[in-house]
Amino acid sequence: MKSPLKIAVAGLGTVGAGTLQLLERHAERLAVRAGRPIVVTAVSARNRQADRGADLSSMRWCADALELAAIPDVDVVVELIGGSDGVARQLVEAALAAGKHVVTANKALMAHHGTALAQEAEKHGVALTFEAAVAGGIPIIKTLREGLAANRISRVYGILNGTTNYILTTMRESGREFAEVLAEAQKLGYAEADPSFDIDGVDASHKLAILASVAFGRPVDLAGVYTEGIRHVSRLDIDFAEELGYRIKLLGIARLTENGLEQRVHPCMVKRATPIAAVEGVFNGIVAEGDFVGRVVLEGRGAGAHPTASAVVADLVDIAAGHHVPTFGVPAASLEKLPGAPMESHRGAYYIRLMVLDQPGVIADIAAALRDQQVSMESMIQHGRAPGEAVPIVLTTHDTVEAAMRRALEAIAKLGTVLEPPRMIRIEDF
Ligand SMILES: NC(=O)c1ccc[n+]([C@@H]2O[C@H](COP(=O)([O-])OP(=O)(O)OC[C@H]3O[C@@H](n4cnc5c(N)ncnc54)[C@H](OP(=O)(O)O)[C@@H]3O)[C@@H](O)[C@H]2O)c1
Secondary structure: OOOOEEEEEEOOOHHHHHHHHHHHHOHHHHHHHHOOOEEEEEEEOOOOOOOOOOOOOOOEEOOOHHHHHHOOOOOEEEEOOOOOOHHHHHHHHHHHHOOOEEEEOOHHHHHHHHHHHHHHHHHOOOOEEOHHHOOOOOOHHHHHHHHOOOOOEEEEEEEOOHHHHHHHHHHHHHOOOHHHHHHHHHHHOOOOOOOHHHHOOHHHHHHHHHHHHHHHOOOOOHHHOEEOOOOOOOHHHHHHHHHHOEEEEEEEEEEEEOOEEEEEEEEEEEEOOOHHHHOOOOEEEEEEEEOOOEEEEEEEEOOOHHHHHHHHHHHHHHHHOOOOOOOOOOOHHHOOOOOEOOHHHOEEEEEEEEEEEOOOOHHHHHHHHHHHOOOOEEEEEOOOOOOOOEEEEEEEEOOEEHHHHHHHHHHHHOOOOEOOOOEEEEEOOO
């Protein structure tokens, strides 16, 4: 057997500890798969005393994570600290510059600096891999980069954030409102104390930008991702979606359009019978569409110590076996810039919910505002009557352009009989 692959691990939290445990538990199996043992020779974290659920006695402890990049016989630096800048970025840059392979789970880092880091890795002839950064245990990066390499990908989309999927699933199943379910998710540890990264769609936008880069061979363009979270999704919307045959999911969607690359993260209505609608709770699900293969669906755990470690270690096995491919599937110099398609030019169907005063003429005024923008209504739901009182009205539209839809909603919001800002959710045609 060949000499061991020597690795240094920075960050021993959820993912780092899980990675050490996996490497320890499956040491023999991994050595066979990789053709050589994978050995952790050094680690770094803040608290040396903490129990990591793995035996660290044979490993060198570095109080300063940056030291790991300078250890001569370390082949791979595994960055599991997190954050788009700071120590994580410095360590990855230093490791690449020192000619060491890098494995990271850090989506923020890859979304902000992925293209530059890929160039750096290439310059030094080393691998930079990040399977764990998108959808945790689901091997979507390898699937897109290698398994589907023969295809022209037209669209990739999915549930990229387990916290928001858990909240939306629980709202539907329990009939409770967003704030209550969020508080429960925080208690259960599914949501952070500051949940904005998840519920405002930021985390999903990082992952989508990375996915789009791998799927379409473009530089990572985080600024080009239109992002909307789930704060405004109410139980009423979830109930109406059920009635219309849909589920509401926070999706990341990237596709090639005639206006350029469309990248968007927002709540979507998806038909109940689609595979993505069946991905519930904390699970993630991703669909890729290729011209030769057709539709490929992957589902699994998008976070947690073990699933994420599974992805980190898969990257290590590839490196140990000498299997290197360019970071985003094509050489960094071949990543082709493509203009981003502005959200205003997005074309699709829409769900609109209005709270209106139940009085004669309301519907006619709303219909006129839609007509003025050439938005064509597909269906309308109003349950019962409550003359003089507030009632919800739901409309769905045929395909229309987002800019026209927004103008129509601005006009509708100004009607005296419309009591709350209109709610709009895009309907997807999967
Ligand atoms: N958690 C998941 O399920 C998941 C899934 C996919 C991707 N990721 C990504 O994986 C990365 C790690 O996430 P995590 O959940 O494992 O985070 P975490 O539990 O907060 O762990 C972070 C680790 O980094 C260490 N650390 C912090 N600052 C450091 C510094 N200056 N020098 C050395 N070590 C330092 C911490 O040390 P102490 O333990 O001593 O405080 C801790 O061990 C992030 O990029 C995250 O986005 C996480």
